[in-house]
Each structure stands twice: as structure tokens, then as C-alpha cells.
Amino acid sequence: MRIMEVVLVTFNVVMLLWLVVGQQKPRLLLWGGSAVSAVLLVVQGWVEGWRWPLIPAYAFTLAPLWALMLDHRRRARAGQGGVKRRGVRRIAALLSAFFYGTVTVAAPLLFPVFTLDEPAGPYGIGTVAYHWIDNTREETSAVTAAGAKRELNVRIWYPASKDAKGTRAPYVPDSKVYTEAFQQESGLPKLFLTSLGQARTHAIEHAALSDTEAAYPVIIFSHGSGGFEGQNMFQVEQLVSHGYIVAGINHTYTSMASIFPDGRVALFHPVDGTGFGKETFEKMDKLNEVWVNDVRFVLNQLEQLSAADPDRRFTGRMDMERLGMFGHSFGGASTVQMLLSDPRVRAGINMDGALYGERRIPAAGISKPLLMISADQSVAGSSVISDDQLAALGMTRGEVERYYEEVNARYTPVKAGGNYWLKLNNTSHMSFTDNFLISPILEWVQRTDARGTHRLVNDFTLDFFNYYLKGQPLQILNNAVGTHDNYILEKG
Secondary structure, eight states, rough: OOHHHHHHHHHHHHHHHHHHHHOOOOHHHHHHHHHHHHHHHHHHHHHHOOOGGHHHHHHHHGGHHHHHHHHHHHHHHTTSSSSHHHHHHHHHHHHHHHHHHHHHHHHHHHHHOOOOOOOOOOOOOEEEEEEEEEEEEEOOOSSSTTTOEEEEEEEEEEOOOOOOOOOOSSSSSHHHHHHHHHHHOOOOOOOGGGGGGEEEEEETOOOOOOOSSSEEEEEEEEOOOTHHHHHHHHHHHHHHTTTTTEEEEOTTTTEEEETTTTTEEEEEESSOOHHHSSSOHHHHHHHHHHEEEEEEEEHHHHHHHHOOOOTSSOOOOHHHHHEEEETHHHHHHHHHHHHHTTOOOOOEEEEEEOOOOOOOOOOTTOOSSSSEEEEEESSOGGSSSSSHHHHHTTEEEEEEHHHHHHHHHHHHTTTTOOOEEEEETOOOOOGSSSSSGGGHHHHHHHHHHHHHHHHHHHHHHHHHHHHHHHOOOOSSSOOOOOSSEEEEEEEO
């Protein structure tokens, strides 16, 4: 819970205990308690924003007034009813208070406005957004007009002073659009998502770029299919705080949502078909090439910013010779494709991405540094799919087995040439995003530790990029090869 939420809930729960257990309840204290609770309610809503999980706490502001009315009735009926009747009422009051207090505390804990861990590096974080149009490419999505050009939203996060002042950037740019899009993509009840728009990052909008270093290494981030450029803020903020410029690409029509400067909204438009048989490798390989071209275009734009930024923020400050990339799921596949095809990308991390794309990793390896990170629940075969699931997909087990044969064949050379494959225990595909921070309920259902996984991923991410982009000594990777309680690290 946030600070004012904690203050409001704590005060009201203490007030509840006093109302139920206390013998003497002077009217002045009852009026005072109601007034203090009302002030806290207004301050909390004004500073942090009102939200539905706090309704029990808000409602309790009226409890002292209710107690005054009961006291008035008790005085009017003085002498009526026996000790036994008063005892029953007292027990009922205690049980009701316990239940109400539990709900008051539990609701905001189970449905929080989630927060990101404080960035551990020496830098603060600045951020700025761009809308770029690639006039050399036509949009291929079926929902656009013929001849429309490819449009991309890109957000850049960069090192700033720890003392930078200004407006903290929201987690999502438009709460209404993203709450509805998130609900459609995840299938979660809207109860889980109503506070999404109140979440804040640590990034300051348009903060000055730190002068500590002459230029900073640049890292591209590519989200998963149906995700968005800010889905991995746990990772982005830690990288930036340690002296990296990170550019997140929103892949239009295969992202959760894109909101353009003129107010147009492009929502996720899935490829035709579902399941293993209909979403063929050929179709996914072709779609991935669109993402690869997105990345190339963004790299060209970043080179122009580095050469001559109209806002003078990034001119000469982006070290494009120290360029890396990381991605989740389909964005991880795009990372591997960029390593294979673009000499500008020096090192990359693929987080739980099947190796879609038109290029194959040679048997001898990529010849560039690659860290593959996988969830243990993702490394599976057809044996995990039940007969009922096969029937729902309209597929045979043989078709699914052939799919996994292709998946595994593409994975085989991942470690070749001295590269790394990290497999994390007790994780699933979405463990590598911010998703499970939305509610602890999601963690319990998935039986995973979201923040623990994030810290582990950040440790390996920083060690990898610090070595291959900054030339710093390895702190973890070489010493961690082998089987551990939380992960297995393999090296080719």
C-alpha cells in the first residue's frame, strides 16, 4: 500500500478496535475520530487517488457517527434487556469488527497500486517519448488503409541526476485505453486492473541527461506479442540507473495498444488462426521480419538523434558503438534475428522467446554474445498438453510433436560458441514482465516469486551488458555455471 493508504487504514482499524473494545467513548473523541478519519480520506484521495479496494476504509469514516447514534439509543433504553442480551450483542460486534477489519486491510493489499523496486544504480532516470513514421515501408496490418506508412511509438529512458525534479511518468500513458486493452489481452477481471493508471515509474519526464559520462551505451528493448514498450520497467529502470540509455519500441498492431499524437488508437490485431498448427512457423517467421525492420528503423532514428537531436538532449551522448538489445517472447526472437543480421547490435538477451525468424543460428553459434533466459514452465513438449486441449485446438498429438521438434531444433545451437542459457525454477512465461506485480493473487496462482525473479534477472542482465558493452569484469556469469536452488546456468 502507498503511504497515505497505510495511514488511513491503520487509523481506521485502530478506531474500530477502540469502538468495539473500549468501555468509555466520550462524544468529543467520537466526533474527533470521525473528523480525523474524514481529513485522512480527503488527503489520501487528493494525493494518491481514490480507488475501490479502499471502500471499506472510506466507509469507516462514518463509524464514529454510527457509534454516537447507538449510544443515544442505548441511553434511551437504559435498563432494558439483560446482561445475557448485552453479552450476545458484544460478541456479535467483536466478530463483525474482526471481519470488517480484515476486509479493510486485505482489500488494498490484494489489489494494490503496484510499485517498482527502487533503482539500485547511481543515476536517476529521465524519459521522453517519440512518434516516428517509416516512409519507406507500408503498414501490412489488415486493419489499416491501403498505402498507410508504418508508424511506431518509441520511449527512451536515460540516466539523469538523482536529484532531478519534475513529473514522474505514469506506468501507462492512458489508463482507460490500457486498462481495457490489458483486460482483453490478459483475460483478468477488471477488478485487478482499475489501479493500473495510478501506478508511477521512477522516471522524470524530460529530465536533463546526466553529465557524469560523455556518452552512454544504448540498449534496445522489444516487448512480447500483445505487450508494450513499458512492460519490463523492473528491468529498464535498473539498467538506466546503472548508466545505459534504453529505447523501448511499441510494435504497432502487435502491441497491446499504440496511442498516436493525434489521438488515434491502434489496438492489438492478432495474426490469423490459433494453436500450433495454424500459427505456422512460416507465418510467424514472416511476422517477425516486420519487427526486425522496426528495430532497424529505430536504430537509424537513434543514430540521427545522436548526430543532431533537435532538442539537443542526445546529440553526441549516445554511444552507438556500444549497442545491445534485449526482448521478451517475440521480442526475444527479434533480438536473436538482429544479432544474426545487423552488425550494429553487439550483444543480446532473449527472455523466453521461441526462435521465430527467417534466419537460423548456425551450428557453430551466433558469433556474438547471447544470453538465453527461459522459464522452467516454458521448456516443455507435447506431453504437457491434454487430450481435451488437443481437441479444443483441433489438432493431433503428432502435429504438436512436430511443432516441438522444430522448436527444439532451432534451440539446439543457442549455446554454441560459448554463449549462455539460464533456466529459472518456478517461473512462467510472464515472469519476465511486470505482470505479476499487479496483484499478489497472480503470484499465488502461478506459484512464483515475482520480485525475486526480477532481482535475479536484473543481476544477470547487468552482469552480461556490463561485460560486453562496458568492458567491466564478469561478476556472476562465469562463476554461476551449474545447477543452483533457483536456476540452472549452462554455457556452450
